[in-house]
Amino acid sequence: MAGRFEGLSDLEWKLFEDLLPQSAEKRGRGMPHVPFRKVLNTQLYVLITGCRWCDIPQGEQWASKSSAHRWLKRWYEEGTLEKLKARILAVAEEKGMIDWKYGAVDGSFSPWERWR
Template identity: 40%
Template structure:
């Protein structure tokens, strides 16, 4: 007779709920600690965003969304940025 492996620890939070929590923080700009409880743990959302960024999941989500929006004609590519990093120049810095 074989024994079933028992799962230990807390069950994994739903990916959809966690994704919605991440999107809430990114859209509103609120602190992770201010994430409403319906999205689950703020720590889980932050940790999952970090994991998804490192393993390429976040980029796949982003590319899928862009493809869907493009297919629906909802993107204006002439107004899009691939990577928008804006850093103010320090006083006296050369232009």
């Protein structure tokens, strides 16, 4: 079920701020890079609400879909997304929000084909 997300609070941003580069290197001419907080807001919006990239909201706290998607790919390749996920899981575990005794695996999207 889709959730609601209005953007990271200042406290939530502090949780992730040190995992992201202070500023992106400039590749030459063009527009300056959007702040990483806006990029992360947009990426989390897509994950939490389940909306399509073309339906992300516009406003002061959001990045464009192209910026958010480009940084998603780059952070995945660099391992930054794994660090973000590990930080979230560590905080949730510390607060007792995860019970590791239970788990589920959904194989409905598995590429495996049955024998006929």
